Amino acid sequence: MKKTALIVVDYSNDFVADNGKLTCGLPGQQIEDYIVERIEAYNKKQHDIFFMMDLHYEENNYHPESNLFPPHNIIGTVGRELYGKVNDIYQNILFNDHIHYLDKTRYDAFCGTSLDLMLRERNITHLEFVGVCTDICVLHSAISAYNLGYAITISHRGVASFNPSGHAWALDHFKNSLGAVVE
Template sequence: MANKALIVVDYSNDFVADNGNLTCGKPAQKLEPYIVSRIEAYNNQKQPIFIMMDLHFEDNHLHPESKLFPPHNIIGTPGRELYGKVNDIYQKIQFSDHVHFLDKTRYDSFCGTPLDLMLRERHIDLIEIVGVCTDICVLHTAITAYNLGYNLFISSQGVASFNETGHTWALEHFKNSLGAYVEYQS
């Protein structure tokens, strides 16, 4: 039996809410029940949950994303808070030993974070990834996870993007190039 962990990528107000600074909008909002159900399932089994959250600072023109995207997930702003019911459940379980909130400053959840070390300490060999954006932060996280030797599970119910073409391409890439188990749901 695999030791598994859930990674929730960037499910913040700025990426999900209608008024978010870099929102995926309705496609991301539709993920909410699925992500909540996955958090509840992992929490009930006391399995590791990693909330990976994009972190930016006001007027940081040195960050490479500043040339590509509008300011988003600025520290101390409501845009950086978890969206909706995902935030509600996180508030209830955040002090549990198996729940971890990690800041990230790049698309890849592993880059510059202790994520790999924490997964290895827990003997994790299978990671389930949910969140946004399928073809940006989820994709870069999945590629590094693959390169580090983790098995991957990604459900189409758990990821979204503001670019439908990129979303579809990334799901196929997870399956065909990373060997991920991809569950397709309509």
């Protein structure tokens, strides 16, 4: 029997809200209800949900992203909080044993985090990814998941980007290069 976990990647105000520091805006907002549906489905079955959140500091000039993107997801700011209804549902379920919130400092949710260890401790073999951005953090996380031997599912209804062509390319890459189920 396969055990599945939901991985919610970077669904923060800075990446989704209209006034976010590095927002994908409307495309990110349009996937909100689908992400909430998936969280509710996993929570109802008490299946593991991992909220993987980008973490940066105000003075962080050594970080590779500092040359590529404006400062975003700064610790202690509203921009780093989960966006909208996803934040609301998280606040209602956060004290359950199957709910996990992990900071990440790179695009890849596995790099420098305990995600792989926690998944293996729970005998999880299949990952469903939702969140933003399809062609950056979701992509890099899915590549690591593939390289670590996890089966992957990604719905086009649950991921978004500020780059439409990058989004389309990543969905194709998930399916054709990572063997992911892309719905």
